[in-house]
Amino acid sequence: MAGAIGGGRSVSGVYRPVRRWLLLPSWLVIGFFLLAPVGIMLVYSFLTKEFRGGVIWEFSLAAYDQFLFDRGIFGDDPPTMEWTYINIILRSVIQAAIATLVCLIIGFPTAFFIATRPPETRTIWLFLITVPYWVNLLIRTMSMKFLIRDNGPLNEGLMALGLISEPLPLVNTDLAVQLGLFYSYLPFMVLPIYAAVERYNFALSEAAADLYADRWTILRRVVLPAVAPGIAAGCILVFVPSLGAFLAPDLLGGAKNWMIGSLIEDQFKGAAGNWPFGAAASMILLSMVLVALFFYARSQSREQA
């Protein structure tokens, strides 16, 4: 290669050895932030737990076994299906799906509204959407709790107006968790849809109207297919973090409304202190997310074909 005239030079005109080094940062990022953490979690999920955190380097399937089967208090009963954790996962999926749907229902018109403003005011609207996200997620979730608690502004206001006589019990309910998730992840829905609508050629809507389509037909047959990639991206960006969320369920949902994220957090930071079990739960969550993403990617590539 080096001997030939012009050898070692790639099509892009950069010497191959140099080009290899230029790729180093991306390999480091992928290695350190993607492969290594997931690899460690995968390995830990197959190790034996040490009390009060940490692991013993001894292969064990106990974590996965504990997730799926109940073997009684002493661990020697015949295994029966353990529903507690599966139910938590199902709860998480349902909560995340509802949060995604609500974000979509609110986010789509919002994004459409912003994208159809004159260019100079669009920036202001986008700024308003993103401004709360400069505040830490914990603070935002806490302030949501203050807003909706029994003697918070919402209940006090409604009582002052005479609409209710007793404070609405909002804290520690699924509804509160939903509110927290919605508030946390709405921009992740709005921004990709906004980007798609902004690229949308409104002449297509005119053409559809010209061909006798009513508003509903225009939306369903022309606008939605054109902005579908933005909607899909928004749904993924909301669903995935909602599925693993632990702040909103913890602070707003209380102990009865756990989601899978809270369970995992408790294994590492909380009282449970079972690292292999937390790692196994993470792996199960991750594989679910990957399966969902796989189906999304397949539908995307089919659309392009």
Add this chain to the structure above:
Amino acid sequence: MGFDSSDQSMASGTRVTTPAISVRNVIKRYGTVTALKGASLEIHDNEFFTLLGPSGCGKTTLLRLIAGFEDITEGEIHLFGDEIATLPPNQRPVNTVFQQYALFPHMTVAENVAFGLMCLKRSKTETDTRVAAMLDLVKLGDYAARRPSQLSGGQQQRVALARAMAPGPKVLLLDEPLSALDLKLRQAMRVELKQLQQDTGITFVFVTHDQEEALTMSDRIAVMSDGEIQQIGGAHEIYERPVNRFVADFIGETNLLDVTVEAVEDQACQCRLPGGAVMTASTGGKTSVGHQGHVSIRPERIGIGTTGSGRLEGTIEHQIYLGTDTQHIVRLDDGTHLTARTQNADEAQVTPNLGERASLVIDPGAIRLLVD
């Protein structure tokens, strides 16, 4: 209203043909900008009618008002006698071919063409037959299953045409449909569009800034400028008898000379050039003695001869060989410049050379006095 007019026409015994489109004193304002300053025109059934003008003249605005994409500020638009200016676009029985085609990218060619029929809730069999017929008409029968992105610009253009004609509109609106095509294709499409219009009998309202396009295809042309209709007429009329400076200058090339009207006759007048020469000009509008105006003379109507053969004399300053023609720029003795164009049909023809004195022979019917 329809009752009254039909009664009248029956009583008089003559069938008055209703114009396909009648635009009456239409004004369109965007904030403080007035895009249309009171346009009125009538487009006949089966007519190829062109709105011609430079960008910003209001031609596209007028088309969009007819289609219903913009709200009218003042005035009325009638389609075969029915007021349509207040209807939303999806209730107006006109269809549009868009400048950038606006084909639905996620649908196949056939689905694009079927869209209008689907919205009109036509039966599956009727839709299929109609779509196939339309695709055959635009010679795209083999492309029904393709996506628009898999087609060339010219093919996309045909799909846009088929899509707009599929619902069977009485009037087809075309917004600069050829501007995105290259020259050869554009020239071929001109002939095809005209043929299509004649075969289908649909009224075409065609918007363009290209005067050649307008002259080759149109039955009648409305020349627009600055939100106003300047002149409406056939290609020949607009070229040969422009009413004002704008029309004379915009359509083709012309020489505009400052003149003073000396005497007015019926349909003609005597005009004096600054240099003193007097010539007879035809006139369309009213004029009066002493009026300071312009005459328009087309370059191809000016002949170049050796001195003594004509009434105007000057020196040839530039001579440009253009293949079929030669263009001569002559400086008259009073300092004004005139462009003349002679055909290179005869090798033996004697014309003065560059720098020589020349005499200009102007066809008497070619001098036109302009209103402004």
